[in-house]
Amino acid sequence: MIHSARVANSYRGEWEVYVVTDSPSPREWPEHSFARTAPAPTLAERTAALTTLGYEVVDGATWEWHELDDDVTDPVRFLGMIDVRRIAAGDDR
Template identity: 35%
Template structure:
């Protein structure tokens, strides 16, 4: 990852059932990471994700391209519900 870039991730909160977007700041506790929670349980559009990132003070580096990864709620359990996690490279937005 280039200097001055960060990873934004989006996943469904298991507790609230809503999509949340956050920017992972290495070296900082996750409780300090900028976070945005979307209304409803529908996957947010790319435009909605972009607006949320802007509200957090970040912007995409090379366009709004997201990579999706599957994870599981219970590791090593093939019957566990699938968790989808999206990620994109972002940078701090200018003034």
């Protein structure tokens, strides 16, 4: 099953990655905080965080970035998205 992983600078300003699952409650989505406001997590850090959460990037998928702005005078927040799947155990792929 394919899920969407997202990396964002949260409302606290810290970078985090989370996986949107079938759970209707975002509180139940797997997440990892990078516990910093800058710099943005590197590709290697994002990949390692997803692995820790039990997910891997779908073959051929690349990060897509979106700028989130509530008002032209507000600080800009960024959201990155990529398709992921649970890491298969053994030969379950």
